Amino acid sequence: MVVNIFKQHIELLTTKFNESIYAWNKTSIFIGLSVLCYLVPIFLIKDTNIWTTILKLIFFFQTIFGFLSDYLIPFIQLKTGGRKPTIIHGIDRLLVFILIITIIAITLVYLNFKYIILIIIPLYFIYKSKEASNKKDWDKYIINHILWHITGLLIICFILYKIQLKHKLFE
Numbered sequence: 627m628v629v630n631i632f633k634q635h636i637e638l639l640t641t642k643f644n645e646s647i648y649a650w651n652k653t654s655i656f657i658g659l660s661v662l663c664y665l666v667p668i669f670l671i672k673d674t675n676i677w678t679t680i681l682k683l684i685f686f687f688q689t690i691f692g693f694l695s696d697y698l699i700p701f702i703q704l705k706t707g708g709r710k711p712t713i714i715h716g717i718d719r720l721l722v723f724i725l726i727i728t729i730i731a732i733t734l735v736y737l738n739f740k741y742i743i744l745i746i747i748p749l750y751f752i753y754k755s756k757e758a759s760n761k762k763d764w765d766k767y768i769i770n771h772i773l774w775h776i777t778g779l780l781i782i783c784f785i786l787y788k789i790q791l792k793h794k795l796f797e
Contacts, residue, residue, distance in 0.1 A: 643716035646695070646709060653704065654768050658697025660775035664689040667779075670786050681728065688725055691718040696771070729782055736789040744785070748778035 667685045671678050695718035703709050726745070733741045751774040758766035 643713070643719075645711045646700070646715045650700070650764060650767075651704065651708075652764070653697055653701045654771075655697065657768060657771050657775070658693055658701075660772045661689060661692040661696055663775060663779045664692060667782055667786060670783060670790075672790075681732075684721065684725055684728060688718075688721045691721055692775075694718070729785060732789065733785050736793050737785065741785055741788070744781045748774050748781060751777055 664685055668682050671682050671685075673679055673682070691714060694714045695712075699712055699714050700709060703712075730742060730745065751770045755767055755770035755774055758764075758770055
């Protein structure tokens with residue numbers, strides 16, 4: 627099952643970039659609101675150089691595209707005739723991928739490998755979210771997708787905090 631979900635994600639990042647695997651005929655404002663939590667790191671990161679500015683922009687755009695992809699676009703589409711492919715889904719997934727790689731990289735540069743293990747927590751919830759989606763289990767999808775957003779944010783904030791303690795954040 628893990629391999630199938632990984633393959634599905636790679637396919638959604640490449641050949642099915644515009645598609646959403648979520649064929650629900652409803653949306654969740656709670657998922658939309660949980661995406662907005664990704665604005666928090668913007669306020670935690672000091673503007674010390676070009677890299678911190680880029681990281682803040684990644685968080686900003688991830689929040690915008692995540693909200694559009696996970697809530698607003700489906701909400702509008704359902705009001706106007708049903709879900710359709712949109713590039714917003716692909717951009718959201720691509721930005722998440724970039725954000726994960728970026729956090730892993732700065733963690734390795736500024737902290738050490740033991741902190742990377744924390745990424746398993748949000749990845750578990752996105753896995754369970756995709757699994758619930760494939761099984762058409764709306765309630766489990768909602769819970770796991772919200773937990774994906776929240777645990778990812780908490781771990782990122784924890785890592786940024788640890789970096790700030792040790793390095794004054796990218797100085």
